[in-house]
Amino acid sequence: DTEVTQTPKHLVMGMTNKKSLKCEQHMGHRAMYWYKQKAKKPPELMFVYSYEKLSINESVPSRFSPECPNSSLLNLHLHALQPEDSALYLCASSQGWLAEQFFGPGTRLTVL
Amino acid sequence: TQLLEQSPQFLSIQEGENLTVYCNSSSVFSSLQWYRQEPGEGPVLLVTVVTGGEVKKLKRLTFQFGDARKDSSLHITAAQTGDTGLYLCAGVGEYGNKLVFGAGTILRVKS
Numbered sequence: 001d002t003e004v005t006q007t008p009k010h011l012v013m014g015m016t017n018k019k020s021l022k023c024e025q026h027m028g029h030r031a032m033y034w035y036k037q038k039a040k041k042p043p044e045l046m047f048v049y050s051y052e053k054l055s056i057n058e059s060v061p062s063r064f065s066p067e068c069p070n071s072s073l074l075n076l077h078l079h080a081l082q083p084e085d086s087a088l089y090l091c092a093s094s095q096g097w098l099a100e101q102f103f104g105p106g107t108r109l110t111v112l
Numbered sequence: 113t114q115l116l117e118q119s120p121q122f123l124s125i126q127e128g129e130n131l132t133v134y135c136n137s138s139s140v141f142s143s144l145q146w147y148r149q150e151p152g153e154g155p156v157l158l159v160t161v162v163t164g165g166e167v168k169k170l171k172r173l174t175f176q177f178g179d180a181r182k183d184s185s186l187h188i189t190a191a192q193t194g195d196t197g198l199y200l201c202a203g204v205g206e207y208g209n210k211l212v213f214g215a216g217t218i219l220r221v222k223s
Contacts, residue, residue: 006154040198041215042213042214042215043155043200045210045211056209056210088152090154090155098143098208098210098211100145100157100160103147103155103157105153105154106152106153106154108152
Protein backbone atom coordinates (compact mmCIF):
# COMPACT_ATOMS: atom_id res chain seq x y z
CA ASP A 1 0.00 0.00 0.00
CA THR A 2 1.72 3.16 -1.19
CA GLU A 3 -0.89 5.81 -0.59
CA VAL A 4 -2.15 8.23 1.99
CA THR A 5 -5.93 8.21 2.41
CA GLN A 6 -8.07 11.00 3.83
CA THR A 7 -11.70 11.14 4.87
CA PRO A 8 -14.03 12.76 4.28
CA LYS A 9 -13.38 14.08 0.78
CA HIS A 10 -15.66 17.08 1.38
CA LEU A 11 -16.96 18.60 4.61
CA VAL A 12 -19.35 21.48 5.21
CA MET A 13 -19.72 22.67 8.79
CA GLY A 14 -21.18 25.53 10.75
CA MET A 15 -19.13 27.69 13.07
CA THR A 16 -20.52 25.93 16.15
CA ASN A 17 -19.95 22.37 14.90
CA LYS A 18 -17.32 19.89 16.00
CA LYS A 19 -15.93 17.62 13.30
CA SER A 20 -12.81 15.56 12.65
CA LEU A 21 -10.63 14.91 9.63
CA LYS A 22 -8.92 11.54 9.34
CA CYS A 23 -5.73 10.45 7.62
CA GLU A 24 -4.24 6.98 7.28
CA GLN A 25 -1.07 5.52 5.78
CA HIS A 26 0.27 1.98 5.75
CA MET A 27 3.73 2.65 4.35
CA GLY A 28 5.43 2.40 7.73
CA HIS A 29 6.21 6.10 7.67
CA ARG A 30 7.09 7.58 11.05
CA ALA A 31 6.39 11.24 10.30
CA MET A 32 2.96 12.64 9.48
CA TYR A 33 1.86 16.17 8.66
CA TRP A 34 -1.17 18.40 8.38
CA TYR A 35 -1.16 21.22 5.82
CA LYS A 36 -3.72 23.88 4.92
CA GLN A 37 -3.94 25.02 1.32
CA LYS A 38 -5.85 27.93 -0.20
CA ALA A 39 -6.69 27.97 -3.91
CA LYS A 40 -3.69 28.37 -6.22
CA LYS A 41 -1.32 28.75 -3.25
CA PRO A 42 1.29 26.34 -1.87
CA PRO A 43 0.45 24.21 1.16
CA GLU A 44 1.09 25.80 4.56
CA LEU A 45 2.42 23.55 7.29
CA MET A 46 0.24 23.26 10.39
CA PHE A 47 1.53 20.31 12.43
CA VAL A 48 4.24 17.66 12.30
CA TYR A 49 4.17 14.37 14.19
CA SER A 50 7.31 12.29 14.45
CA TYR A 51 7.11 8.86 16.05
CA GLU A 52 3.57 9.72 17.20
CA LYS A 53 4.71 12.79 19.12
CA LEU A 54 3.87 16.35 18.15
CA SER A 55 7.13 17.89 16.96
CA ILE A 56 6.03 21.10 15.27
CA ASN A 57 2.98 23.32 15.78
CA GLU A 58 3.19 26.29 13.42
CA SER A 59 1.32 28.59 15.82
CA VAL A 60 -2.01 27.14 14.72
CA PRO A 61 -5.12 28.43 16.54
CA SER A 62 -6.43 26.11 19.25
CA ARG A 63 -9.66 25.54 17.33
CA PHE A 64 -7.54 23.02 15.38
CA SER A 65 -6.46 20.08 17.55
CA PRO A 66 -4.29 17.30 16.10
CA GLU A 67 -4.13 13.76 17.39
CA CYS A 68 -1.96 10.79 16.44
CA PRO A 69 -3.55 7.62 17.92
CA ASN A 70 -0.93 5.33 16.39
CA SER A 71 1.81 5.32 13.75
CA SER A 72 -0.69 4.87 10.88
CA LEU A 73 -3.39 7.34 11.84
CA LEU A 74 -3.57 11.11 12.13
CA ASN A 75 -6.66 13.08 13.06
CA LEU A 76 -7.45 16.78 13.02
CA HIS A 77 -10.26 17.82 15.36
CA LEU A 78 -12.11 20.97 14.41
CA HIS A 79 -14.20 23.16 16.72
CA ALA A 80 -15.63 26.66 16.44
CA LEU A 81 -14.03 27.32 13.07
CA GLN A 82 -14.31 30.56 11.13
CA PRO A 83 -15.29 31.02 7.48
CA GLU A 84 -11.68 31.95 6.68
CA ASP A 85 -10.67 28.42 7.74
CA SER A 86 -12.33 27.11 4.58
CA ALA A 87 -9.56 25.45 2.55
CA LEU A 88 -8.16 22.14 1.31
CA TYR A 89 -6.64 20.27 4.25
CA LEU A 90 -3.85 17.94 3.24
CA CYS A 91 -2.25 15.11 5.15
CA ALA A 92 1.21 13.86 4.24
CA SER A 93 3.62 11.24 5.50
CA SER A 94 7.32 10.52 5.12
CA GLN A 95 9.79 7.82 6.07
CA GLY A 96 11.55 10.19 8.39
CA TRP A 97 11.05 13.77 9.51
CA LEU A 98 12.91 15.42 6.62
CA ALA A 99 12.43 12.73 3.98
CA GLU A 100 10.33 13.19 0.84
CA GLN A 101 6.66 13.56 1.64
CA PHE A 102 3.68 11.80 0.10
CA PHE A 103 0.37 13.61 0.17
CA GLY A 104 -3.20 12.41 0.49
CA PRO A 105 -5.99 13.69 -1.77
CA GLY A 106 -7.13 16.23 0.81
CA THR A 107 -10.38 17.20 2.50
CA ARG A 108 -12.19 20.20 1.04
CA LEU A 109 -13.56 22.04 4.08
CA THR A 110 -16.20 24.73 3.88
CA VAL A 111 -17.14 26.65 7.02
CA LEU A 112 -20.46 28.48 6.81
CA THR B 113 14.09 31.60 6.98
CA GLN B 114 14.94 29.73 3.80
CA LEU B 115 12.89 30.81 0.78
CA LEU B 116 12.31 29.21 -2.60
CA GLU B 117 11.45 31.61 -5.40
CA GLN B 118 9.55 29.89 -8.16
CA SER B 119 8.98 31.33 -11.63
CA PRO B 120 6.98 31.93 -13.66
CA GLN B 121 3.83 32.14 -11.54
CA PHE B 122 1.60 31.43 -14.49
CA LEU B 123 2.26 29.87 -17.89
CA SER B 124 -0.21 29.38 -20.73
CA ILE B 125 1.11 27.56 -23.80
CA GLN B 126 -0.05 25.59 -26.80
CA GLU B 127 0.18 21.83 -26.95
CA GLY B 128 3.53 20.75 -28.38
CA GLU B 129 5.53 23.68 -26.99
CA ASN B 130 8.41 23.34 -24.55
CA LEU B 131 8.63 25.10 -21.19
CA THR B 132 10.87 25.52 -18.19
CA VAL B 133 9.96 26.28 -14.58
CA TYR B 134 12.61 27.62 -12.22
CA CYS B 135 13.08 27.33 -8.49
CA ASN B 136 15.80 29.50 -6.93
CA SER B 137 17.14 30.23 -3.48
CA SER B 138 20.07 31.99 -1.83
CA SER B 139 20.31 29.04 0.58
CA VAL B 140 21.60 25.52 0.15
CA PHE B 141 19.04 22.73 0.15
CA SER B 142 19.73 19.15 1.24
CA SER B 143 17.12 17.87 -1.18
CA LEU B 144 14.47 19.26 -3.45
CA GLN B 145 11.19 17.77 -4.60
CA TRP B 146 8.90 18.64 -7.50
CA TYR B 147 5.16 18.03 -7.18
CA ARG B 148 2.25 18.34 -9.60
CA GLN B 149 -1.21 19.10 -8.28
CA GLU B 150 -4.58 19.08 -10.00
CA PRO B 151 -7.51 21.16 -8.66
CA GLY B 152 -9.12 19.58 -5.59
CA GLU B 153 -6.46 16.90 -5.30
CA GLY B 154 -3.29 16.52 -3.26
CA PRO B 155 0.18 17.17 -4.68
CA VAL B 156 1.73 14.15 -6.40
CA LEU B 157 5.48 13.69 -6.01
CA LEU B 158 7.25 13.73 -9.38
CA VAL B 159 10.90 13.55 -8.38
CA THR B 160 13.42 14.13 -5.59
CA VAL B 161 16.91 15.46 -6.34
CA VAL B 162 19.64 15.36 -3.73
CA THR B 163 23.02 15.65 -5.47
CA GLY B 164 24.39 18.92 -6.88
CA GLY B 165 24.37 18.81 -10.68
CA GLU B 166 21.94 15.90 -10.75
CA VAL B 167 19.68 15.48 -13.77
CA LYS B 168 16.66 13.19 -13.70
CA LYS B 169 14.29 12.38 -16.53
CA LEU B 170 10.70 11.25 -16.28
CA LYS B 171 9.40 10.70 -19.82
CA ARG B 172 9.05 14.24 -21.25
CA LEU B 173 10.04 15.91 -17.95
CA THR B 174 13.66 16.75 -17.15
CA PHE B 175 14.64 17.88 -13.66
CA GLN B 176 17.94 19.50 -12.80
CA PHE B 177 19.51 20.38 -9.43
CA GLY B 178 22.09 23.14 -9.49
CA ASP B 179 25.72 22.38 -8.74
CA ALA B 180 25.56 24.44 -5.54
CA ARG B 181 22.18 22.91 -4.56
CA LYS B 182 20.57 26.38 -4.47
CA ASP B 183 18.40 26.09 -7.56
CA SER B 184 16.45 23.62 -9.65
CA SER B 185 14.55 23.54 -12.91
CA LEU B 186 11.81 21.50 -14.50
CA HIS B 187 11.73 21.31 -18.30
CA ILE B 188 8.78 19.83 -20.16
CA THR B 189 9.23 18.85 -23.79
CA ALA B 190 6.26 18.83 -26.16
CA ALA B 191 3.68 19.74 -23.54
CA GLN B 192 0.34 17.95 -23.56
CA THR B 193 -3.03 19.07 -22.20
CA GLY B 194 -2.64 16.46 -19.48
CA ASP B 195 0.35 18.39 -18.14
CA THR B 196 -1.99 21.16 -16.99
CA GLY B 197 -1.80 21.75 -13.25
CA LEU B 198 0.00 23.47 -10.40
CA TYR B 199 3.69 22.65 -10.21
CA LEU B 200 5.36 23.05 -6.83
CA CYS B 201 9.00 22.87 -5.89
CA ALA B 202 9.76 22.13 -2.25
CA GLY B 203 12.96 21.58 -0.37
CA VAL B 204 14.54 20.94 2.96
CA GLY B 205 17.21 23.46 3.84
CA GLU B 206 20.66 22.37 4.87
CA TYR B 207 19.88 23.31 8.48
CA GLY B 208 16.12 23.33 8.18
CA ASN B 209 13.51 21.37 10.06
CA LYS B 210 10.64 21.43 7.60
CA LEU B 211 9.74 21.35 3.93
CA VAL B 212 9.75 24.80 2.32
CA PHE B 213 7.50 25.33 -0.71
CA GLY B 214 7.87 27.66 -3.65
CA ALA B 215 4.83 29.76 -4.56
CA GLY B 216 3.93 27.40 -7.40
CA THR B 217 3.57 27.66 -11.17
CA ILE B 218 0.12 27.31 -12.70
CA LEU B 219 0.56 25.66 -16.10
CA ARG B 220 -2.21 25.63 -18.66
CA VAL B 221 -1.65 23.70 -21.89
CA LYS B 222 -4.16 24.51 -24.60
CA SER B 223 -5.11 22.16 -27.44
